[in-house]
Amino acid sequence: MGNPHVLVIPFPAHGHITPLLELSQCLVLKHGIKITFVITDDNRERVMHSLATNDGLDNQIRLVSIPAGPKSQETMFEEHAFSSMPGKVKQIIEEINASDNDNITCIVADFLLGWGMQLAVEKGIRGVVFSGNMAAGLVLISKIPKLIDDGIIDKDGNITKKQMLKLSPSMPSMSPSHFPWASLGIPKLQKLFFEFASKNNKSLELADWVLCNSAHELEPATFDTEPKIRPIGPLLGNNLSTNSRPEDSICLKWLDQQPLQSVIYVAFGTTTFLNQTEFEELAMGLELCNRPFLWVVRSDITPNLKDAYPDGFQERVGSRGLIVSWSPQKLVLEHPSIACFLFHCGWNSVLEALSNGIPLLCWPTFADQFQNENYICNVWKNGLGFNRDDEKIVTREDIKNKVEELLNNEMYKANALDLKEKLMNSIKESGCSYTNLNSFVEWVKT
Numbered sequence: 001m002g003n004p005h006v007l008v009i010p011f012p013a014h015g016h017i018t019p020l021l022e023l024s025q026c027l028v029l030k031h032g033i034k035i036t037f038v039i040t041d042d043n044r045e046r047v048m049h050s051l052a053t054n055d056g057l058d059n060q061i062r063l064v065s066i067p068a069g070p071k072s073q074e075t076m077f078e079e080h081a082f083s084s085m086p087g088k089v090k091q092i093i094e095e096i097n098a099s100d101n102d103n104i105t106c107i108v109a110d111f112l113l114g115w116g117m118q119l120a121v122e123k124g125i126r127g128v129v130f131s132g133n134m135a136a137g138l139v140l141i142s143k144i145p146k147l148i149d150d151g152i153i154d155k156d157g158n159i160t161k162k163q164m165l166k167l168s169p170s171m172p173s174m175s176p177s178h179f180p181w182a183s184l185g186i187p188k189l190q191k192l193f194f195e196f197a198s199k200n201n202k203s204l205e206l207a208d209w210v211l212c213n214s215a216h217e218l219e220p221a222t223f224d225t226e227p228k229i230r231p232i233g234p235l236l237g238n239n240l241s242t243n244s245r246p247e248d249s250i251c252l253k254w255l256d257q258q259p260l261q262s263v264i265y266v267a268f269g270t271t272t273f274l275n276q277t278e279f280e281e282l283a284m285g286l287e288l289c290n291r292p293f294l295w296v297v298r299s300d301i302t303p304n305l306k307d308a309y310p311d312g313f314q315e316r317v318g319s320r321g322l323i324v325s326w327s328p329q330k331l332v333l334e335h336p337s338i339a340c341f342l343f344h345c346g347w348n349s350v351l352e353a354l355s356n357g358i359p360l361l362c363w364p365t366f367a368d369q370f371q372n373e374n375y376i377c378n379v380w381k382n383g384l385g386f387n388r389d390d391e392k393i394v395t396r397e398d399i400k401n402k403v404e405e406l407l408n409n410e411m412y413k414a415n416a417l418d419l420k421e422k423l424m425n426s427i428k429e430s431g432c433s434y435t436n437l438n439s440f441v442e443w444v445k446t
């Protein structure tokens with residue numbers, strides 16, 4: 001076989017691109033493996049910037065772009081799952097393999113892009129499924145046929161039995177209402193996601209390797225249930241997820257001025273939205289806490305942001321609170337002034353917080369976020385969830401109470417620090433994730 005050349009295909013959304021960029025960075029810099037990274041036009045500039053500001057990676061990872069396609073979540077799924085993306089990627093492979101002796105030898109595709117493995121088989125190339133989420137999410141997908149047989153869901157993914165269940169005897173109990181497709185809120189999206197997930201079972205079977213950005217120490221029962229899934233995380237590239245923006249230095253300078261372990265950091269990732277009532281309760285909850293806070297308020301987090309803050313809120317909290325539209329999150333979570341992180345339970349944010357021993361306050365809204373919350377609150381016990389009122393709203397009083405409970409009970413910080421140590425050991429030489437990644441690299445090179 002010629003030199004290894006890996007084609008990496010992320011699902012075109014921020015939270016999916018970042019871990020695959022981190023894996024690519026590691027394969028290029030530490031192992032000298034050639035990478036071609038498939039990106040949609042709308043993400044190209046951001047990814048180029050990230051690569052250029054990290055070890056000159058823009059010269060080492062080759063980006064190929066394809067047209068962005070539709071923007072809404074619904075149409076994006078349809079487009080990328082079933083229509084244009086597979087054909088365009090096939091063309092890319094054919095062009096590369098026809099033009100030089102640098103043939104693609106391996107495809108690494110996001111687990112949402114099941115067609116990636118069919119393409120690998122068709123082209124006689126090795127195939128690897130990569131999941132940037134918890135391995136428990138992959139196990140859930142692999143159990144879909146059994147869930148249908150057991151009458152827990154129907155063939156369209158609708159829940160027919162509501163009681164708690166376990167995916168294997170040693171895995172934690174979960175509620176069917178927290179299946180990722182069941183919590184999307186939009187029926188068409190739910191149907192598409194479920195179809196997607198069901199089809200992807202096949203790709204797990206076809207794949208030579210299934211890699212996951214998690215660690216054995218985080219979900220040992222999951223990896224025992226599905227030994228084909230190999231954890232290689234946490235993948236912690238330099239600062240690849242972050243575009244440097246003016247807010248960066250403002251956040252870090254402001255944090256420098258706050259007492260140690262005093263600040264509540266609040267951020268909801270890239271695609272979680274709050275309605276007006278949720279936004280107002282969050283603002284009032286932060287005001288009631290009477291502690292310093294750094295709050296990332298994306299310009300699209302709530303409709304009509306200009307009028308969304310409660311009257312007089314900003315004047316009342318004054319310099320105790322810093323509000324920015326984006327933060328350098330990895331650097332923020334490393335800062336010694338951070339006391340806790342109130343967030344949406346996105347998996348990248350979970351790993352970034354765990355890697356820094358930060359206790360968590362969970363406000364999940366959709367997809368895998370509920371499963372992640374379940375592990376935080378009931379398995380790892382390094383955080384707390386919120387109670388919702390009759391309208392399913394998190395209230396200001398509950399925010400205040402949970403912040404106090406989290407910060408006044410040393411167990412949460414102790415558990416968070418324990419997890420941090422386990423995760424760091426996992427990526428050290430001879431740790432489980434380190435060993436898996438090295439075995440994978442050896443396989444890619446042979």
Ligand code: UDP
Pocket residue numbers: 014015016018241242267268269270271272296325326327328329330345346347348349350352
């Ligand atoms: N992020 C960031 N600055 C922010 C908010 C988020 O750098 O102000 C990054 C964060 O570090 C993480 C990613 O955006 O790497 C969000 O991914 P996650 O899986 O947590 O959530 P998603 O956006 O996919 O829902």
